[in-house]
Amino acid sequence: MFWVLFLLVAWAGVLVSCTLLVRSAAEAAEPPAGPVTVRRPGELTRCEAAYLAGGPQRVAELTLVAMEREGRLLLAHTGWATVVDPVGRDALERSVLAAFGPDGQSPIADVRGAVAAAAPVGQLAERLCAAGLAIREEVRSGVSQGVRAVCGAALLVLALCAAALSVPGGGTPARLVLCWFALPLVLALACLAMAVSDGLQHSAWASPAGQRLLSGVDLADGGYLTAVAVRGISAVPDPGVRAALSCDDRALIPRQRGH
Incomplete structure (x- = not known):
């Protein structure tokens, strides 16, 4: 026995x-513990949806894709990013630009990590947690x-x-x-x-209330960036940008300005 x-x-x-x-x-x-403001799916900003769907890394990726779409960043398939327009329009974009070196080039993985750990993303997380939408x-x-x-x-x-x-x-x-x-x-x-x-x-980023809001986001009406916020880089239609964001620490040769 x-x-x-x-x-x-x-x-x-x-x-x-x-x-x-x-x-x-x-x-x-x-x-x-505190009072909760009732939110509807349409009231979520793209950055809020990105955080609830994928956390700080998703917010960083969304910001990079948005800046690349507007031609203010170049994202090379080698895994390097180059600054085209050095003026940030909000706190998140300024945190992206601050992550670059003096020559305006950096591995995308380094930029993404720096933005995910930056104060603007932390403040966004705190707001969502206080609203009962994030864990x-x-x-x-x-x-x-x-x-x-x-x-x-x-x-x-x-x-x-x-x-x-x-x-x-x-x-x-x-x-x-x-x-x-x-x-x-x-x-x-x-x-x-x-x-x-x-x-x-x-370890989902969204609370049950946040998950309900995410499930109600209309991707058809929200556009390309909303799909990226909710689904991640798999929703990026450009294979070159998708490859750039998938490089992680495998960045090869920096992409030169003007290429």
């Missing part, structure tokens, strides 16, 4: 991890940790089950041992399934 000790450890790991995930998910679904960083982190903990607990159950089956003697049929270990495993997998169905495995 030594395998029972393995079973108890498996149950403990699953119960603790599932409790952590459920508690974090409940915090993510909680309404904000705060600490809550997203807790959900992500909960998902990882449940995944680890499921693997622990499998490992302990294998260990229990390898223990000699005891007289307990292997089928019975497998059935007992199947119970905590099913609980862990069910908890993960609920997380997947709610989108929590991705």
Whole structure:
């Protein structure tokens, strides 16, 4: 009966991890403490929709695409960006321009990272969190940790089950041992399934209220930039721009001015 000790450890790991995930998910679904202004899908700005759909990186990508569309940035397929018009029209554009070097050229991945961490994006996030439309960083982190903990607990159950089956003697049929270990495993997998169905495995940026607003955004009427805000760079029709934004840290040769 030594395998029972393995079973108890498996149950403990699953119960603790599932409790952590459920508690974090409940915090993510909680309404904000203060008064909430009712918003309609049409009242979301593109930057707000971008943040709710993809977080700070999506806001940075939207700003880069908007500036490229107006001819104020050149985005090369090599993964480098070049400044054409050095005048920013709002705080986000000024944060983009500030991320470039003195020669007006920089890898797109560096610019995107700098803009995502800049104050304008942080202020946008704070406004959305205060309105109950976005999930705060600490809550997203807790959900992500909960998902990882449940995944680890499921693997622990499998490992302990294998260990229990390898223990000699005891007289307990292997089928019975497998059935007992199947119970905590099913609980862990069910908890993960609920997380997947709610989108929590991705630590969604939007709260339930924010997700409802996003689902109501009319992409047909919103235009090209609205599609980019909601769907990301996959909605960019220009394959060269799409390749430029997909380069990440694989930028090759800087694109020269005038090319």
